[in-house]
Amino acid sequence: MEVKASLKYARVGAQKARLVADLVRGKDVNEAVKTLTFLNKKTAGMVKKLIESAVANAEYKKVMDVDSLYVKAIWVDQGPVLKRFRPRAQGRAFGVRKKTSHINVVLEEK
Structure with a gap:
């Protein structure tokens, strides 16, 4: 028997979250x-709470x-x-990408 939990729309990039997920797998x-x-x-x-x-x-x-x-x-899915904009010099605007991720965990009895 296994139990599951998931965290959706976590405000962290998937690549960064996978580094932590790999430590506890x-x-x-x-x-x-x-x-x-x-x-x-x-x-x-976030992963600890999950x-x-x-x-x-x-x-x-x-x-x-x-x-x-x-x-x-x-596992961590993207x-x-x-998408946001950051004001820059001389009236320009640069794009800012605020990434989110979905973190899923499955626990099982030994």
């Missing part, structure tokens, strides 16, 4: 949370032992890009 849930607690990345807090949400889903379903969960799969 395959790890025990407690070890993954400890790793993310001390990681100095913006995405680390894993804790998946653990809460497992507790709510009461079908598996929470202490024996591990991160079976975690979300929509918010």
Whole structure:
């Protein structure tokens, strides 16, 4: 049995989020949370909260032992890009692309 959780439209680029996702893939849930607690990345807090949400889903379903969960799969997909303009000199405007991503996690019992 597996439990899932997802975070949609996270205001972080997919490439940056994948760096954090690669660190916790395959790890025990407690070890993954400890790793993310001390990681100095913006995405680390988002992924930590997402894993804790998946653990809460497992507790709510009461079908598996929470202490024996591990991160079976975690993947990051690219979300929509918010396009904004930044004023520049002499009346020009440069485009700014604010990237978003969708982060998904699947936990399973060992």
